[in-house]
Amino acid sequence: MAEPVRLNGLIAMHASFKSFRWLPVFTIGLALLTAACGKAPAPADAAATDARWASLGERLFNDKSLSSDGRTNCASCHRPSQAFTDGLATSVGAQGRTGTRNAPSLLDVAELPQFFWDGRESSLETVVLQPLTNPVEMGLASTEELVRRLERTPQYAEAFKPLGGVSGESAAKALVAYLRTLRSGDSAYDRFVAGDRNALGPDEQAGLALFTGKAACNECHVLQTPRARLTDDRFHHLGVNDDAIAGKVATLIPRIADRKQLGRIVLTETDVAGLGHFVASRKPADLAAFRTPSLRNVALTAPYMHDGSVATLNEAVEQEIYYRSLSKGLPVPLIVEERMQLIAFLNALSP
Ligand code: HEC
Ligand code: HEC
Incomplete structure (x- = not known):
């Protein structure tokens, strides 16, 4: 009596396993999801990561080696002491080339819905890479050239590593993280x-x-x-x-x-x-x-x-x-x- 019951039980178990043949896939999926959630940074970690991006961005902002003449950085035209402007009618970039526009302050730039005096851009991530390759700003040949220069510098290669490696996108992300920290003080x-x-x-x-x-x-x-x-x-x-x-x-x-x-x-x-x-x-x-x-x-x-x-x-x-x-x-x-x-x-x- 006991034997058929056991057998029935086994058959029933086997049948239910068959219908759950996707179970392993689900289980692995669930395990991965749990691991991913486990890795999701706690708020303190997230703040630390943001700070790391921002400090890398600050370094890029002040680095003259990222220009065609080795003498121009973002801060040449966006000077912290002048609310991130340059005191000139129209800015002068690498090789002494003069542009057509007055440098705007970068304080509170994160609050703007559109960028530049004419509003021709609406994403800060797109804006920040442009000066690096604009001939009247930092004058690099291309974003690829920027990436090559960063890769050649061991300290950068090292600093970018935990943030996913050197790329145009990560350079933009770092610059944006820094710009987001620039807030005007209380007047x-x-x-x-x-x-x-x-x-x-x-x-x-x-x-x-x-x-x-x-x-x-x-x-x-x-x-x-x-x-x-x-x-x-x-x-x-x-x-x-x-x-x-x-x-x-x-x-x-x-x-x-x-x-x-x-x-x-x-x-x-x-x-x-x-x-x-x-x-x-x-x-x-x-x-x-x-x-x-x-x-x-x-x-x-x-x-x-x-x-x-x-x-x-x-x-x-x-x-x-x-x-x-x-x-x-x-x-x-x-x-x-x-x-x-x-x-x-x-x-x-x-x-
Ligand atoms: C109709 C909208 C409008 C009104 C009203 C207005 N402004 Fe302006 N203001 C602007 C715009 C747009 C500019 C930039 C113009 C340009 O660069 O061609 C500007 C520029 C300025 C600037 C130069 C700021 C800079 O960083 O270059 C000052 C200062 C200024 N306005 C003060 C005033 C004062 C004071 C008044 C009141 C008497 C006033 N504005 C009224 C729209 C306005
Ligand atoms: C040669 C001078 C010069 C250099 C170098 C320069 N900028 Fe600018 N920046 C300007 C001028 C001029 C504008 C305004 C351009 C326009 O309105 O068409 C501007 C605009 C901006 C804006 C848009 C601000 C707004 O109010 O819309 C951002 C953001 C910015 N620059 C960030 C940077 C960063 C980041 C770097 C370095 C990677 C940099 N700039 C290098 C002169 C410069």
Whole structure:
């Protein structure tokens, strides 16, 4: 009696194994999954890995050997002491080559939805490799050349190893990790918003009232709360150096056909640089429209505008009031004292 039962049991077991013939596959899959989950970094490890990427990015940012003349690095044009700008109207890169654009600050760059004065890129990972091969920036022949240079340097080969090895992608990832750490410090205005009513003096407070009132600068240089970014992330036509493209648009359009070449062409051809956001959107309304720059740290970032054509903060404010008047169709009436107050407020936007 006992024997057939055992046999039945074995047959039944065998049958169920047959129908579970995928079981080993599942088991291995599950084991791998568990192992992978087991390896998923704890938050502390993740922070350590981020820090490792960022410190590698900082090294790349400051390395002159990654340029064609061995004398140019990212910091040549994005100097930490000047809110990551360079004090020049238009930047000078490897071999003394001059570009067409004013270097923007890199503080808070991680918050931007679009990059460059014309918004022609929307991914920071794509942006960071471009200067390395742009002829008027660091001038390397190609991303492959970058990779070769990194591989040749034992310290880099070593540093990249735990992060997956040297590649263009990992160099971009490191630079982005570093850029994400660049945050602007608290300004007097931030302290004022946070509740310190004495952080701004009377002139600065009067300037703030003008900025959001009669002069309405905040329509574009927006004072978001709790932390003002002082930009609307949009593109406006303010007439800065319009003459650059007057009557030439039709002949310039073929120059921007190849989007992959845009960075090189915009930074080497003044006329094309003057097309503004049009190079990205291809909409006539965006001709000569430029991104509203943040005014955080504006006291440290002279000269001003996309082409660096305005030398001082006073002149920049004059020009903005003038174009403001044109766009409203009536003058924005600000007496000398009010202009001075507006500037006092702008000076309170740096730490
Ligand atoms: C020769 C000067 C120069 C060098 C070198 C340089 N940059 Fe720039 N950078 C500029 C200029 C000029 C722009 C603005 C270009 C434009 O708007 O078309 C810019 C724009 C940027 C932007 C976009 C910022 C924004 O607000 O949209 C980032 C990010 C950036 N650079 C990072 C870097 C990194 C990383 C390096 C080094 C790998 C580097 N730059 C090297 C001059 C330079
Ligand atoms: C319609 C939107 C708009 C308004 C309103 C506006 N701005 Fe601007 N502002 C811009 C844009 C766009 C630029 C960049 C123009 C360019 O480079 O061609 C700019 C540039 C500036 C700059 C130069 C910053 C830099 O880093 O180069 C300053 C300073 C400035 N604005 C201050 C003001 C003040 C003060 C007011 C109020 C009187 C004002 N703006 C009103 C859009 C605006």
